[in-house]
Amino acid sequence: MAKRNRWRTKEAVKIAEQAGLKALRTGAEAILTEAIDETPVETGTLRRSGTVTVGGLPDGAQVYEAAEAGTEMKDAFSKEAGKEKAVYISYNTPYARRQHEELDWEHPLGGKAKYLEDPFNRLKKKVVKMAELRIKKALRDAK
16 A cells, blocks of 8 residues: 655645744844944934834834834834735834945944944855754654
8 A cells, every 4th residue: 555645835835934934033133133233323223223023124213213212112013013924124213224324434432334234244144044944943843
């Protein structure tokens, strides 16, 4: 008698996506942690506005208000997660992009230009490898 195997493709895709997004979020948090140390500082608002979100970008205005006030960042996020299968690292101030790109600006209180790009480039291969391993483990452990 032949042994029958049943492929559960939809379930496998769901397991892989969940494990991958979880691993990418963990990796994004590690990138953000390094980026915060490299972010220019004057009042600390720019550093506090750095976020990691899954499913979509946060409401930048709400995050900026919370970062500027120094209040709990959790209050700045919508209760519903976005629908995209993506993880975002973002800084949410009106001047974040310019601070990031201006190579000639001086930062006497610390930080530098390319404060997100540099940590991302340093850690991206490690994050992808971690995601691959976690997806493989999740699929292996699925019964």
